[in-house]
Amino acid sequence: MTFRPTALRSGIAALLAALALSSPARAAETVVAVAANFTEAATEIGEAFEKATGDRVTYSFGSTGQLYAQITQDAPFEVFLAADQARPEKAEAEGFAVPGSRFTYAVGKLVLYSTDAGAIDGSSDALEQPGFAHVAIANPVTAPYGAAAVEVMKALGLYETLEPKIVQGKSISQTHQFVATGNAELGFVALSQVVADDSGSKWMIPQELYTPIRQDAVLLEKGAGNAAARAYLDFLKSPEALAIIGKYGYGTED
Amino acid sequence: MTASPLFDAAMIETILLTLKLAGITTVVLLLVGTPLAWWLAQGGGLWKEIVATVVALPIVLPPTVLGFYLLIAMGPQSPLTGLLGRQLSFTFTGLVLGSVIYSLPFVVNPIRNAFEAMGPRPLEAAATLRAAPLDAFVSVALPLASPGIMTGAILGFAHTVGEFGVVLMIGGGIPGRTKVLSVTIFDYVETLQWPKAHVLAGGMLAMSFVVILAMMLIERRLNGGRR
Numbered sequence: 259m260t261f262r263p264t265a266l267r268s269g270i271a272a273l274l275a276a277l278a279l280s281s282p283a284r285a286a287e288t289v290v291a292v293a294a295n296f297t298e299a300a301t302e303i304g305e306a307f308e309k310a311t312g313d314r315v316t317y318s319f320g321s322t323g324q325l326y327a328q329i330t331q332d333a334p335f336e337v338f339l340a341a342d343q344a345r346p347e348k349a350e351a352e353g354f355a356v357p358g359s360r361f362t363y364a365v366g367k368l369v370l371y372s373t374d375a376g377a378i379d380g381s382s383d384a385l386e387q388p389g390f391a392h393v394a395i396a397n398p399v400t401a402p403y404g405a406a407a408v409e410v411m412k413a414l415g416l417y418e419t420l421e422p423k424i425v426q427g428k429s430i431s432q433t434h435q436f437v438a439t440g441n442a443e444l445g446f447v448a449l450s451q452v453v454a455d456d457s458g459s460k461w462m463i464p465q466e467l468y469t470p471i472r473q474d475a476v477l478l479e480k481g482a483g484n485a486a487a488r489a490y491l492d493f494l495k496s497p498e499a500l501a502i503i504g505k506y507g508y509g510t511e512d
Numbered sequence: 513m514t515a516s517p518l519f520d521a522a523m524i525e526t527i528l529l530t531l532k533l534a535g536i537t538t539v540v541l542l543l544v545g546t547p548l549a550w551w552l553a554q555g556g557g558l559w560k561e562i563v564a565t566v567v568a569l570p571i572v573l574p575p576t577v578l579g580f581y582l583l584i585a586m587g588p589q590s591p592l593t594g595l596l597g598r599q600l601s602f603t604f605t606g607l608v609l610g611s612v613i614y615s616l617p618f619v620v621n622p623i624r625n626a627f628e629a630m631g632p633r634p635l636e637a638a639a640t641l642r643a644a645p646l647d648a649f650v651s652v653a654l655p656l657a658s659p660g661i662m663t664g665a666i667l668g669f670a671h672t673v674g675e676f677g678v679v680l681m682i683g684g685g686i687p688g689r690t691k692v693l694s695v696t697i698f699d700y701v702e703t704l705q706w707p708k709a710h711v712l713a714g715g716m717l718a719m720s721f722v723v724i725l726a727m728m729l730i731e732r733r734l735n736g737g738r739r
Contacts, residue, residue: 321702323702323703323704324701324702326704327701327702327704330704391599392602392684394684397685397699399699399703400699400702400703424686425602425684425685425686426684426685426686427684427685428680428685428695428698428699432680435583436684439583439584439587440587440588440589441583441586441587441588441599441601441602441682442602442684
């Protein structure tokens with residue numbers, strides 16, 4: 259193969275020109291890092307936001323810990339929708355976020371879920387039956403839904419007996435995947451993941467069994483000067499966005 | 513940053529589990545891969561090429577694709593689970609099976625190349641000396657192909673140690689049973705325990721360097737021997 263630098267260079271120039279043309283100069287744009295459990299709600303909110311403001315939003319989905327590690331390494335994120343309060347707080351304290359911009363945008367609800375319609379009868383009974391081999395939770399160290407699941411098992415006095423059956427997903431998404439594929443019979447997942455699912459069975463875990471999973475949003479330093487980033491955070495508090503958030507199985511503050 | 517020791521019990525458990533997984537996987541790969549490579553090296557028709565292609569697939573496939581299909585294959589409704597009478601996901605045995613598939617081409621290809629480079633003549637010579645085919649294979653072909661077998665074993669071991677996608681998808685991250693090195697590194701990075709991540713990631717980097725260097729030295733010896 260021959261290497262022709264001139265052809266390569268003109269190709270790159272054409273590519274750059276095409277990229278420059280493809281982004282309209284007027285519409286503002288913001289990049290938002292979103293915890294994976296909020297993926298579907300964020301997608302719908304993004305569409306509503308673009309319709310309402312004409313601004314564009316680009317999402318980067320991942321686990322809260324992974325996104326935070328990227329933020330500390332200069333990732334180009336302007337807004338951070340975490341799955342907990344700890345990371346946005348830390349971002350504020352460490353100077354990655356704009357002080358005072360933090361608020362709770364959603365309160366996550368934990369459910370016990372199975373694809374088997376007869377497995378769970380709307381109570382904790384399924385956890386006390388001997389007839390299952392695996393219960394999936396998210397990694398309790400990195401995912402707040404995993405920590406909440408451990409709290410629930412301890413509150414029920416079942417943690418010791420269930421511990422050998424626990425399998426950990428890296429994120430709440432992977433935990434859901436373990437249950438959805440049937441590899442784990444039971445799993446502690448986010449209500450938002452199974453809210454539209456009528457084929458399986460679930461137990462809405464009473465709030466008094468675990469610390470509320472408050473998910474905080476924060477304006478990152480990179481977005482401090484971007485009106486679209488601030489507009490996005492304002493939109494997140496609008497009745498329209500709150501309705502979407504509620505529809506996907508989250509509680510909202512106020 | 514909390515002041516915790518760089519090496520803790522969990523870390524050592526992870527390293528030992530990973531070495532055990534890679535060790536067992538390599539032994540299985542040599543037992544399965546050597547006859548397979550021999551068979552592939554003896555020319556053949558289109559269907560042999562198809563088998564060779566299947567063996568080579570993991571080189572191209574993202575580990576998550578493999579992990580995804582293994583997760584389904586190991587699920588409760590799959591024929592595999594019915595056949596074995598037990599579920600393989602979330603078990604060490606499941607990880608070994610996944611790793612064998614994932615690392616197969618890295619073992620089979622070097623051994624196959626070594627067999628092919630040998631050519632038919634040494635075995636013809638053995639046959640004229642009345643060696644039975646199995647005897648000729650064990651006492652002539654295997655020693656001649658030993659650098660290829662060595663390369664395959666090293667590559668298979670190193671690849672299994674570094675594997676991430678497959679173990680992530682079917683492992684379930686159970687400490688001491690399925691939580692291996694690569695997943696642990698990811699956890700350390702996620703929880704901002706970077707000094708610990710450095711210890712493991714740096715170790716992996718050093719090991720990979722040694723592996724590639726060792727292979728180059730083996731290759732040089734192989735070429736030198738032929739001259």
